Amino acid sequence: MRIGALALAAGVSVDTLRYYEKIGLLKGVKRLQSGQRSYGPNELATLQFIRRAQLMNFSLKEIAELLVLRRDSSHSQSRAQAIIHQKLAILDGQIEQLQLLRQELSAMVERCEGRDNADDCPIIDGFEQLK
DSSP: OOHHHHHHHHTOOHHHHHHHHHHTSSOSOEEOTTSOEEOOHHHHHHHHHHHHHHHTTOOHHHHHHHHHHHHOTTSOHHHHHHHHHHHHHHHHHHHHHHHHHHHHHHHHHHHHTTOOOTTSOHHHHHHHTOO
């Protein structure tokens, strides 16, 4: 399959495919005698893997490491688990920060409800007081 067809099938741009090849996420891409890239089902599967990992908020660096583990079955699953545990710890921290932000925004709204005085807005005052 040519680059445009693969891009369409994978839901990425042609430039993205070229970039992934350049940084080593797509390895061993075959070229025709004309120099055009030729892709097969393995490359499509790799792109789908990359897209799923991106949806789970993994960076390209983390994805590259996961792809190494995917290509070389001699690696133990302990490294993959370690990567996932790191990601979970980051997500837990982000969730905690978002919950605190939500509480603060909710408190701003509650202080504002039932007030008609535009000169004294607890929401605006709340932003003035943020650390």
